[in-house]
Amino acid sequence: MSKLFIFGIGGTGSRVLRSLTMMLASGVKVGADEIVPIIIDPDTSNADLTRTVSLLNKYSAIRDNLQFSTGNENRFFRTEIKQIIPNYTLLINDTDDKSFQQFIDYASMNKANQALTKMLFSEKNLQSSMEVGFKGNPNIGSVVLNQIAHSSDFETFASDFSDGDRIFIISSIFGGTGASGFPLLLKTLRTGKNFPNHDIINRATIGAITILPYFKLKQDDDSEIDSSTFISKTKSALAYYESNISKNGSIDALYYLADDVAKTYENHEGGSAQQNDAHLIEFLGATAIVDFSNSTYTGTSNMELGIKDGADTVSFNSFYQRMRNMLYNPMVQFTMMSNALTYKAETYKSSSFNANNGNFEDLYNSIFFNDLTDFFRKYHEWLKEMRENKRSLYLFNLSCGDKPFDLVEGVKPKRILSKFSDYNLVTDRLNSAVRNCKSSGKENKFLEMFYLGTQKLVKEKLSN
Incomplete structure (x- = not known):
């Protein structure tokens, strides 16, 4: 049975998985027998995450009562969603009740290393709490998420991987968790050697969607997240992706999504208050996963999605055939x-x-x-x-x-x-x-x- 492992990074990853789960319930056809979601988010109390985990559990509870024999024509809930780690969520250690400088053990560094660290990270970065994620700071995220490949949850994923399985990565490019997690995870999957089945994982078909800005946040001087920086962060990340992902052939399919019509949300850094309403872009992000699962690739394919018009309201009539x-x-x-x-x-x-x-x-x-x-x-x-x-x-x-x-x-x-x-x-x-x-x-x-x-x-x- 073929499996599609989906890494959902950060809040955007959870929200796209929510849309995908709804599509699978309706019977949208994917090119895999099983979907295996793996959420990567240090903010485990994030309401976007907990809502998606609850939905995945509900889907599985319904699916467990169904058997799809050859004669059964029903497609509702037909695709199995498989849970291989608790709450579908990869555990990230040492982020609860810690600042970034505590995580890197700044106090025990010698003066030279402390000076180097201060060149790389601002005082605000060093004091930043990691309990609710990286709050738009991919430089912090890239350090903290280095532990992923050495975790027992990642080993569980690798042990479950078989020849012919595929991998898809969901991330946003304008925040902290997704922007740092995607290139780091991709590099691990392509070059890592210290986990089971590394040989078949290194050469597996891998796709990803990188989601560009599609919403704004209200200005809050007490918040570390400033949506006015989303575009500049996106430009920097895109330049990095072009040189280090697209051009070196490390990915088979890279999908891009964005919208210049942006709603402004309340500025919540994370936790139970971070629960964004479902959005067209997340819905379309889920269709990229479906498209990837049903496609074959030779070399790196870069893809964008267009609709028929730029109206403020999108319907089925807005989609191409x-x-x-x-x-x-x-x-x-x-x-x-x-x-x-x-x-x-x-x-x-x-x-x-x-x-x-x-x-x-x-x-x-x-x-x-x-x-x-x-x-x-x-x-x-x-x-x-x-x-x-x-x-x-x-x-x-x-x-x-x-x-x-x-x-x-x-x-x-x-x-x-x-x-x-x-x-x-x-x-x-x-x-x-x-x-x-x-x-x-x-x-x-x-x-x-x-x-x-x-x-x-x-x-x-x-x-x-």
Whole structure:
């Protein structure tokens, strides 16, 4: 079974993983049997991280109840997300309650080394607390993250790696953790020799996405993060990446993403207060992972993504055909199912829904169904956050009420010849679909029924 190991570095890494998890739930096809997330973030209380870990756990709890035999056509939750280290998070030692100068043991250095250190790091750098990350200081991050390759968690990753597996790295270029972690991690993967399977890891197919500025932070004189420096830091990092990553052939595919329409967030250095709303750029970052997993490379490929127009609101109609083909059917089907089981739950839990009889009577009181409906709640929150962000990603009308086919923004439902309409048509297609399910077990059959039913409905009413 092929695996795709995804290193998500910093808050941006966690947020892109959140979007990818939603896509995997909807059945977007990736070129791997298993996804293995590994989050690298010294700020383990970062709310972006804890929210993503919670979502990954919820996905896995649902996936553990499903078996995908050859006959099971369902693609919802089909890709396995594998956890190989606790909380999917690589442990970074000695950053709690420590300043940077304590971490490097500045006090025990001789005078010459102290003088050299002061040339490389400002007094503010030396006094900086590392408990909530590196706060826009990649020079600090590059020192602290040097320990990664020597950690037991990294050894666990290396031991699990097999020939033919791939690696993808998510990072931002304008902060501290991502900007320092990406080149350091890539160098370790390409040249490191002191970990298991180093020979196959050194020559593995590796891709990465580097995310340029796409938001701003409110000015706060008490904060070490100043978003007015994002562009200058980005220029410096891009120059370094060109010379030390792209030109030397150390990476197979490097994706770039940015947006010049930037929303201004509250300035939180980290911790539980750092929880940014989902954003179009993170959504598109997840599509880069999907694209990488399904592509082959000869030499280094550098890629950017364009959309059809620069409107403040982006919909499926804004995407070129390749992107639309990747996302449209899976996400429309999944959203149609989530709407039905969120807003019409009592209808589909009742005995009047014929498909229940002999199939799902005891499903609706199960932990599995509770997990599924909780995942739908998280999914709807994610969609709403992106819709309300700047630039807006407005894919679905979640308040379409009794008109389930008024679902896709910018897509008018087709008229078909049927005695049924609206949710009566949904119910009819589900009743037909359950008779065609080939999977066994109520959880498998339930999701396969919704997959087959919504597949037919999208083809009839909302095909692009």
